[in-house]
Amino acid sequence: MGGWKMEVTKMAIYMAFPVTLFHLFNQPELFEGWVTQVRRELYPPENKMHREEIQECIRKMREKDDKKLLQLLEEEKKKHLV
Template identity: 55%
Template sequence: MVVIFLTSVVVTLTSVWDSGQLYVYVIKMGGWKLEIGKMAMYVSFPVILFYFFNQPKYFEDWVVRMRRELYPPLDKMHKQEIEECIRRIHERKEKELFKDLEEEEEREMHKKL
């Protein structure tokens, strides 16, 4: 049996020896209807999946659930600690900037003298 592929249509050549004679049978599988059906499935399958999984309800539920899993809500005490830490960092930076500014003013004063 020999199988020949011609542009996605499968043709099978079957040869049979009978009483010293060779008989060749050509069996065509598929056809243009099968090709149209396959193409329709290839195109419609991703479109249907996109439509189903891109529904706002499912998307919003999934996003909210994943956000809560990855970033659980903080309690008030923890939030206050974070704000206090941020405040201290800002105060330290302001002190450093103020100190640098005073040093710069002193240098300017010494240059003028």
């Protein structure tokens, strides 16, 4: 077997190898373009026309729900008056 110098050398290699690989393969420049592309695919920039269509749809749905609720309230009111 080797002496303590060999054991210290082996331990240094065991510790330096993964740290070095981590440093080499986790450079932001290596995957920055890929991350940007995926982010744009998942969350495209907001289009003003799409936003207006969504707001209009929400408004129509709320109006529809309000009309339905008013109708139900009037029916209940008629039931209590009779």
